[in-house]
Amino acid sequence: MNRSDLIYQIKTKKNFLCVGLDPDMTKLPKHLVQEEDPIYEFNRKIIIATAPFCVSFKPNTAFYEAYGLTGIASLEKTIKFIKTNYPNHFVIADAKRGDIGNTSTMYAKAFFNRLNADAITVAPYMGRDSVKPFLQFENKWAIVLGLTSNEGSIDFQQQKINGRELYLNVIETCASWGTENNMMFVVGATKAQMLAEIRKIIPSHFLLVPGIGAQGGSLADVCKYGLNKDVGLLVSSSRAVIYAASGKDFAEKAAQEAKKVAEEMASLL
Amino acid sequence: MNRSDLIYQIKTKKNFLCVGLDPDMTKLPKHLVQEEDPIYEFNRKIIIATAPFCVSFKPNTAFYEAYGLTGIASLEKTIKFIKTNYPNHFVIADAKRGDIGNTSTMYAKAFFNRLNADAITVAPYMGRDSVKPFLQFENKWAIVLGLTSNEGSIDFQQQKINGRELYLNVIETCASWGTENNMMFVVGATKAQMLAEIRKIIPSHFLLVPGIGAQGGSLADVCKYGLNKDVGLLVSSSRAVIYAASGKDFAEKAAQEAKKVAEEMASLL
Numbered sequence: 001m002n003r004s005d006l007i008y009q010i011k012t013k014k015n016f017l018c019v020g021l022d023p024d025m026t027k028l029p030k031h032l033v034q035e036e037d038p039i040y041e042f043n044r045k046i047i048i049a050t051a052p053f054c055v056s057f058k059p060n061t062a063f064y065e066a067y068g069l070t071g072i073a074s075l076e077k078t079i080k081f082i083k084t085n086y087p088n089h090f091v092i093a094d095a096k097r098g099d100i101g102n103t104s105t106m107y108a109k110a111f112f113n114r115l116n117a118d119a120i121t122v123a124p125y126m127g128r129d130s131v132k133p134f135l136q137f138e139n140k141w142a143i144v145l146g147l148t149s150n151e152g153s154i155d156f157q158q159q160k161i162n163g164r165e166l167y168l169n170v171i172e173t174c175a176s177w178g179t180e181n182n183m184m185f186v187v188g189a190t191k192a193q194m195l196a197e198i199r200k201i202i203p204s205h206f207l208l209v210p211g212i213g214a215q216g217g218s219l220a221d222v223c224k225y226g227l228n229k230d231v232g233l234l235v236s237s238s239r240a241v242i243y244a245a246s247g248k249d250f251a252e253k254a255a256q257e258a259k260k261v262a263e264e265m266a267s268l269l
Numbered sequence: 270m271n272r273s274d275l276i277y278q279i280k281t282k283k284n285f286l287c288v289g290l291d292p293d294m295t296k297l298p299k300h301l302v303q304e305e306d307p308i309y310e311f312n313r314k315i316i317i318a319t320a321p322f323c324v325s326f327k328p329n330t331a332f333y334e335a336y337g338l339t340g341i342a343s344l345e346k347t348i349k350f351i352k353t354n355y356p357n358h359f360v361i362a363d364a365k366r367g368d369i370g371n372t373s374t375m376y377a378k379a380f381f382n383r384l385n386a387d388a389i390t391v392a393p394y395m396g397r398d399s400v401k402p403f404l405q406f407e408n409k410w411a412i413v414l415g416l417t418s419n420e421g422s423i424d425f426q427q428q429k430i431n432g433r434e435l436y437l438n439v440i441e442t443c444a445s446w447g448t449e450n451n452m453m454f455v456v457g458a459t460k461a462q463m464l465a466e467i468r469k470i471i472p473s474h475f476l477l478v479p480g481i482g483a484q485g486g487s488l489a490d491v492c493k494y495g496l497n498k499d500v501g502l503l504v505s506s507s508r509a510v511i512y513a514a515s516g517k518d519f520a521e522k523a524a525q526e527a528k529k530v531a532e533e534m535a536s537l538l
Binding site: 022024060062063065066067068069072073076096097098099100101103104106107109110114115123124125126127128129130131145148149150151152153154155156157159160161162166169170173 | 291293329334335336338341345365366367368369370372375376378383384392393394395396397398399414417418419420422424426428429430431438439442
């Protein structure tokens with residue numbers, strides 16, 4: 001999906017919610033565990049229920065790899081289900097990959113060509129040749145980790161290089177390798193005011209903002225500091241939406257939760 | 270595998286070679302392509318041929334994920350083959366994973382429990398809670414990216430924080446989260462002299478050194494600056510060994526190449 005199509009979806013729906021699909025077998029509704037493919041069934045119902053209230057889905061690959069071949073098969077089926085039934089939803093493979101050049105190219109092919117994801121999250125530590133291979137695919141996106149929402153972001157990301165935090169250096173340097181049409185950045189919502197600094201460096205890029213909900217960030221703050229003329233935000237929520245309830249009504253409750261966020265988004269736009 | 274068993278293998282064999290298993294379908298010997306599982310067949314023959322001349326195998330997950338479910342199945346079979354037939358060889362899943370705490374735990378389970386790897390390479394950018402979950406498994410190892418051998422290592426790793434390169438900060442900080450019994454570091458062989466600086470910080474840890482061979486580093490330099498009393502090195506070679514030839518004699522040629530490195534290692538110890 002290209003930038004103008006994504007912006008069209010967001011502006012038409014007045015919504016920039018990305019639902020994180022992180023299925024954990026220990027948290028799935030009990031009645032699903034007897035299904036042939038519980039993870040896929042869970043995802044399928046969550047997708048159907050929440051699609052009207054979001055513009056994007058983001059499966060985190062760890063939650064599929066943890067179940068081996070079965071899990072990877074569930075991931076493939078999940079993305080295929082989205083792409084077949086909701087082709088206007090933006091699919092992010094939250095994989096945080098990054099390796100030397102020829103190896104990153106293998107990852108890019110895996111996620112863009114095989115899995116048909118629109119975007120993949122990329123870890124920047126290895127530098128230019130680990131990131132650039134993800135930028136060589138038409139209408140596909142690299143979403144580079146800038147500032148993450150976890151406690152460990154203080155260890156390196158917030159350390160200063162020449163008086164400026166590493167994450168600002170990472171964002172500025174990585175931005176020079178791509179364009180606002182093939183690159184986005186992950187910026188944790190628990191640090192909403194840091195968005196103001198980031199927006200000075202990359203006023204036009206889209207930001208993927210996790211950390212709303214279970215990780216505890218404020219949507220109003222994110223909008224205050226992060227919105228640009230194209231909206232320029234994808235805000236993700238995983239656990240708060242998909243585990244809103246654990247009974248037979250889990251999908252309905254997930255939809256209610258997504259709708260609540262969607263309404264707040266519409267009011268903030 | 271624990272540290273003393275690894276050291277025993279290395280000292281007994283006078284060898285610290287790790288063979289990288291990075292099977293690329295476009296580079297496999299043509300006669301293998303007709304096999305039901307060409308990647309596994311290739312790996313199996315390479316493993317049998319090179320096992321006498323190495324102490325470790327390192328499949329890079331990108332080369333398996335690129336072929337989807339089939340590729341992941343080949344990876345599972347490959348590790349099972351090693352663990353069944355060569356239980357004293359140390360298996361490193363070169364996956365460069367790292368995510369927020371609960372998600373890193375999922376990756377750790379995937380690679381340690383499901384795949385039965387001894388170690389996984391870990392990307393440090395997200396900090397403490399992204400690395401620590403990999404340290405909670407008995408006789409399993411996190412191998413954290415310190416200084417990588419690719420050109421992009423200049424972009425962030427070699428930038429200075431308070432007058433000292435980021436990679437030195439990363440190594441020192443990460444080392445404080447684990448011990449020499451559950452943590453190693455990736456240090457690129459193209460910068461052998463930087464090993465001296467690194468050894469001041471972590472004199473006892475094992476270092477995984479890629480970049481010998483196709484990426485062009487010198488084994489003598491690596492030993493000069495990197496050896497410690499327990500050897501403390503695993504030096505990996507991938508393309509130079511596994512693609513030494515592309516005909517029916519590929520495994521034999523790979524063995525010759527591995528043997529050449531092994532002999533150099535024995536002479537340097």
